[in-house]
Amino acid sequence: EAQVTQNPRYLITVTGKKLTVTCSQNMNHEYMSWYRQDPGLGLRQIYYSMNVEVTDKGDVPEGYKVSRKEKRNFPLILESPSPNQTSLYFCASSFGRDTQYFGPGTRLTVL
Amino acid sequence: AQTVTQSQPEMSVQEAETVTLSCTYDTSESDYYLFWYKQPPSRQMILVIRQEAYKQQNATENRFSVNFQKAAKSFSLKISDSQLGDAAMYFCAYRRLVRNNDMRFGAGTRLTVKP
Numbered sequence: 001e002a003q004v005t006q007n008p009r010y011l012i013t014v015t016g017k018k019l020t021v022t023c024s025q026n027m028n029h030e031y032m033s034w035y036r037q038d039p040g041l042g043l044r045q046i047y048y049s050m051n052v053e054v055t056d057k058g059d060v061p062e063g064y065k066v067s068r069k070e071k072r073n074f075p076l077i078l079e080s081p082s083p084n085q086t087s088l089y090f091c092a093s094s095f096g097r098d099t100q101y102f103g104p105g106t107r108l109t110v111l
Numbered sequence: 112a113q114t115v116t117q118s119q120p121e122m123s124v125q126e127a128e129t130v131t132l133s134c135t136y137d138t139s140e141s142d143y144y145l146f147w148y149k150q151p152p153s154r155q156m157i158l159v160i161r162q163e164a165y166k167q168q169n170a171t172e173n174r175f176s177v178n179f180q181k182a183a184k185s186f187s188l189k190i191s192d193s194q195l196g197d198a199a200m201y202f203c204a205y206r207r208l209v210r211n212n213d214m215r216f217g218a219g220t221r222l223t224v225k226p
Contacts, residue, residue, distance in 0.1 A: 033214065041218060102148075105154045105155070
């Protein structure tokens with residue numbers, strides 16, 4: 001089944017404790033991206049990657065890191081999480097700039 | 112910067128009736144994609160319909176259709192014969208084909224379907 005997977009689905013952590021949210025797709029898509037969803041703001045792009053070893057900032061990259069060492073994986077790293085990073089996070093992938101397919105989301109709470 | 116505006120935070124429709132959700136966008140590009148995504152309580156983002164800006168013909172998918180007005184930068188979604196399962200948040204999205212920071216979403220419209 002073609003899909004985008006994210007782990008974990010739910011995470012509660014404390015301020016400053018490094019965490020990684022994994023994202024993997026099995027559709028051989030070259031483009032992958034991360035979004036955060038906050039009430040009243042829709043989805044905002046954090047980082048995106050056009051291909052392996054090619055990443056770039058989206059609209060809200062502060063406090064996040066990404067890497068793209070393999071085509072299928074695109075982890076999101078929070079080196080020192082803060083409460084304002086409490087949000088719902090989505091990973092997505094696509095062929096080029098056509099339709100993006102989304103993962104199931106990760107609900108992150110930073111205390 | 113491109114922006115996407117959904118002016119209706121909430122909408123309500125009676126089951127079996129028709130409802131239209133509004134979306135406007137701002138861009139200086141001539142070619143791009145427009146999308147409507149549905150987000151039910153499960154939070155999964157589900158593609159509803161897609162429109163390529165260079166195509167004049169409005170996209171349709173079963174009970175879902177769009178009214179794409181390129182000059183007016185308007186992209187509304189019409190849901191016909193509304194069903195209880197259509198209740199969800201609906202997001203309008205714009206994606207340009209060149210340059211960076213290519214994807215923009217509206218703030219969403221919450222659709223309630225009354226039995």
